[in-house]
Amino acid sequence: MPELSSADHASSPPRVSIPRHYNAAHDLIQRNLQAGRAQKVAYIDDQGSYTYGDLAERVNRFGNVLAGIGLEAENRVMLCLLDTIDFPTAFLGSIQAGIVPIAANTLLTTADYDFMLGDSRARALVVSEALWPAFAPIVAKHKTLRHVIVSGKDGKGHPCLSDLMKGVSAGFEPAPTTCDDFCFWLYSSGSTGTPKGTVHLHSHLIQTAELYGKPILGIREDDLVFSAAKLFFAYGLGNGLSFPLSVGATTILMGERPTPQAVFQRLRQHQPTIFYGVPTLYGALLASPDMLKREEVTRLRVCASAGEALPADIGRRWTETLGVEILDGIGSTEMLHIFLSNRSGEVRYGTTGKPVPGYAVRLIGEDGNPVAQGEIGELQINGPSAAAMYWNSREKSRHTFMGEWTRSGDKYIETAEGYFQYCGRSDDMLKVSGIYVSPFEVEGALMTHEAVLEAAVVAHADTDELIKPKAYVVLKAGIKPSDELAEALKLHVKEKLAPYKYPRWLEFVAELPKTATGKIQRFKLR
Incomplete structure (x- = not known):
């Protein structure tokens, strides 16, 4: 053992x-x-x-x-x-x-x-x-x-x-x-x-349980866990299989899709102590008229989020509503589970936390060298659960798995306090007036407006072929799109961020294109 x-x-x-x-x-x-x-x-x-x-x-x-x-x-x-x-x-x-x-x-x-x-x-x-x-x-x-x-x-x-x-x-x-x-x-x-x-x-399943599941998540034998993220998903496989089995906990499985109604039903009926979701789901739960009250989930002691970076506003509102922190982290199919995470009592919403002990991370610039603290670089990971390879894909394997280091394809900065802040996928980053702009940062600012349910920001060229941000916005139920609202949202971002980051164009849509695991497909919007 x-x-x-x-x-x-x-x-x-x-x-x-x-x-x-x-x-x-x-x-x-x-x-x-x-x-x-x-x-x-x-x-x-x-x-x-x-x-x-x-x-x-x-x-x-x-x-x-x-x-x-x-x-x-x-x-x-x-x-x-x-x-x-x-x-x-x-x-x-x-x-x-x-x-x-x-x-x-x-x-x-x-x-x-x-x-x-x-x-x-x-x-x-x-x-x-x-x-x-x-x-x-x-x-x-x-x-x-x-x-x-x-x-x-x-x-x-x-x-x-x-x-x-x-x-x-x-x-x-x-x-x-x-x-x-x-x-x-x-x-x-x-x-x-x-x-x-x-x-x-x-060796990989137990590595993630020992390095993240027990010390960071704090899973114990007496826990009752429920993951809205499915078992086929690397994140869900740890949540609902390797972590609970590593300590002898009990797991609730749900066959149907994780709609707010289905999730609320399990949370109320079973009273789990640990709940795992993805940012899109947390946003949908908070926006639902059936949102839980604190007294309905008194046994819930920790929540986790992964799959995509958690907007700070969603994390803060969840904690204000239920009194429970969301431990936002990042993992990947290649690394099997979370290698960078917030910790209980030390959560900084708007960041992905700090490296999970047992994993090392570095941020690499376009010149192939580590960037200075506070500068944007590509996140690379060194850890014991990295996949051996991609099957039948030699070129892609060599591009991603570089000896002891694995490329994530995500752009990050490290703050002065040592927290890592998500900036976007490498191929989603915008360069506006020669300065990198994180689509995730602009999306996060839009999400703080009371009318916005979801947002995605992509690069778009103006009449001079210069790149500027364009936003696609899904409104909350009952709110109608209008030119006035579009202008109000642009002004809202200007007030939250540096002026050059605001979206020059804003389009209202019924839904955003996503992968089956809930990640926004910005390349389709581009």
Whole structure:
């Protein structure tokens, strides 16, 4: 089992020592059984609750299902599953068998899945019944795909997972994997092109739990956690799987989309102690007429946000309303989870906090050298959970994974107090009158206006072909767009920021284009 060691001085970050012979799934299951938690509830989904003993048995049975259909170590199995008990069952069951699960985004198109099945050469597909229509037209064309298993009551002509698991043994010997074996893949969101298969190792899940989940988030055995971010998402995978399993906490799973109504229902019904969301969701929750009152969520002690930088105004209003801080942080598919984060009691809204112990960060200028404090640079990360590579993408791998450092593609500045402030994606930055302007900063100023629900800012050329900011704004329900409001919003930004940063053009839209994980696709607006 991994051990956490730390040097006495701050310059030596904590290191998680993982034995050479190590299986990530076996560790996450066995540590709970050995701690006497077999009767404790591990998961609550929309159908019922499951103890750690139930989970262990399901994981073993799924390993036997894969062996029974002829899958072998290092084969790949694609999982396109809603957040139910079947996700941790199949994900951990594959890993324990030495088979590599590929957790697919459940919100993609048939064309995306077609690419991913071909690119990964997955031998098997486990898919939720509700998601089968997106796969039905394409599974026959992929000759490497030998088996389709359906999670649900109607197999659509294929075996049902529940039936297969009834007919196999509940005992299973874990595969003799090492800490450096390929463990699982996550496809990047594809916001700037074809999705990339990001390959993670057996050591990575527990690294993020030990370095962020326990010391920064403060997750404990007695916690009840609820992540609106889904398990297929790197952020959600830590939130709802590796973090709670690392300490023996209980996790609430929600199969449906995280609308404000669905989220409020779980928060009121289950009273979780930890809640994880994304900035867009926090904004939508605050804007809802059904927004929670402080006395309705008295057990809630910490909230987390990632996926995109949290606007300062949203963080402040959430804390004013509920008395609970949001720990805004940044992670990535490539780094698996959060490596830069705010801490409880030290939150600075409008920043992404400070490096998570165990991770180092640096800001690099266009000349390839570190920038001075207070100057904008590209964020690069050195940490133990960095992916091994992008599958089948040598050039992109070499561009992103540079020895011990991983490029994030995000622009940041470091404040005098050592907090890191998000400026935008490298390809979203604007240069106005020769000075960098962060679209996120302008968006944050717009968001402080009472009429604005969401905003996105992009570069736009004026009649002299000079670059200036242009804003796309989604108004709150019941507020009508007008020329007068547009001018008022421009003036509002001028009052908040340096005058050259205000949007010269402002367009009202019904919604902003986003990836399936909620990130604004500014390139589509450009």
